[in-house]
Amino acid sequence: MKIKLSEDKYMNITKLKVQRVIFYVLSITMAAVVCTQSIPSGRAAISKLDSKLQDIYFDKRNVMVYVGDTFEEKPISVPKNTKVSYTWELLDDGILTVDNGSIVAVNEGETTVGVSAGDFYAEIDVSVKYKPLPPNSSLPPVYYENLMIANYRNQLPSDYVPEDLIQIPAEYVAANYSTLYVGKETFDKYKELLRAMQSDLGTNNMHILSAYRSYARQSELYNNAVQGYIAQGKSSTEARALALNTTQTPGNSEHQLGTTIDVSNDYNTDHNFNQTPEGAWLAENAHKYGFIIRYPADKEELTRIEYEPWHIRYVGIYHATYMYVNNVCLEEYIDLQGEAAEAANAYAETHPASYD
Ligand SMILES: [Zn+2]
Numbered sequence: 001m002k003i004k005l006s007e008d009k010y011m012n013i014t015k016l017k018v019q020r021v022i023f024y025v026l027s028i029t030m031a032a033v034v035c036t037q038s039i040p041s042g043r044a045a046i047s048k049l050d051s052k053l054q055d056i057y058f059d060k061r062n063v064m065v066y067v068g069d070t071f072e073e074k075p076i077s078v079p080k081n082t083k084v085s086y087t088w089e090l091l092d093d094g095i096l097t098v099d100n101g102s103i104v105a106v107n108e109g110e111t112t113v114g115v116s117a118g119d120f121y122a123e124i125d126v127s128v129k130y131k132p133l134p135p136n137s138s139l140p141p142v143y144y145e146n147l148m149i150a151n152y153r154n155q156l157p158s159d160y161v162p163e164d165l166i167q168i169p170a171e172y173v174a175a176n177y178s179t180l181y182v183g184k185e186t187f188d189k190y191k192e193l194l195r196a197m198q199s200d201l202g203t204n205n206m207h208i209l210s211a212y213r214s215y216a217r218q219s220e221l222y223n224n225a226v227q228g229y230i231a232q233g234k235s236s237t238e239a240r241a242l243a244l245n246t247t248q249t250p251g252n253s254e255h256q257l258g259t260t261i262d263v264s265n266d267y268n269t270d271h272n273f274n275q276t277p278e279g280a281w282l283a284e285n286a287h288k289y290g291f292i293i294r295y296p297a298d299k300e301e302l303t304r305i306e307y308e309p310w311h312i313r314y315v316g317i318y319h320a321t322y323m324y325v326n327n328v329c330l331e332e333y334i335d336l337q338g339e340a341a342e343a344a345n346a347y348a349e350t351h352p353a354s355y356d
Helices: 007-015 043-050 184-201 215-231 236-243 271-275 277-289 297-303 317-326 340-348
Strands: 023-029 055-057 062-066 076-078 085-091 096-099 102-105 109-117 120-129 165-167 181-183 207-210 260-264 291-295 308-314
Touching (some): 055 120, 085 096, 165 184, 181 184, 184 291, 215 236, 271 308, 277 291, 277 317, 291 297, 291 317, 297 340
Parallel strands (some): 062 120
Antiparallel strands (some): 023 085, 055 076, 085 109, 109 120, 207 260, 260 308, 291 308
16 A cells, blocks of 8 residues: 655655665655744745755654554654655554544554655654553453443443433434433544534535433333334234344443434435445544444344444544454454354344344
């Protein structure tokens, strides 16, 4: 993978004998000019400053960042007050990636970042790690950083209510829908996501169909589904089994967490949402704002929920980015004992995949 490499830059790299040809390159013009001397205005002045450059270097050999962090280390120029246009060079190893002109850590590992300016080159080793869990903790990581799970095998208590619920302003909710609630952090990030989507696509037709659902509300949805099948002449056992195909039992819906939002651009939830501009944008970009497509098409055997391109779940940017880059669903991500697949298979023997 290579990011637009102009001929000039290619020449520079060849000249610099950069061995690793799979570097990809990102230009960042650093506008900082220090004002300790009076700088004459105009082009001539700038090229005069450029020509003064004698070297660039990093003041350390290596740096450690966490997955989700932005890499911010900048080289030092000699002389220090020179205006320099830097070209960054990353290895195509999936550890660091480029997002909006910034270098973002997306995967654990060791890598090298190179930077060139004119005839000068410097590099720094970068080590990327996951943020450590709080010390002396006996809880597994599933309880931290918004990774709490509610699914067919992890039932939330009936009195579980998220602490930071807020009412969603009506302008974000589908017209004529009742008042909806969601966790504050989740909503703040959703607003950021929405602004970015609107600016990229130039559209303004996304709305929320569902967000937080209380245990009582989920009971009501499930019981309504059961009653519907009983009204069609099914026995109560049959009706309960059929209701499970489309609805979660109370405590087993992720919507009780307050970190989940169902969105739509046409008031429907359907599988083709991912083929609309909004759905496609969401699939490619949601992780940048900390959201995952919680029930991907190719993970139905593990989630036991049908593909839902409209159902996004907030987990925080570094977990979301990891899951996106590595194509793992939440069940796989928190599956420290490797038993998620086994449990899902056992459940699948008696239950078809459902919806949430
Ligand atoms: Zn949903």
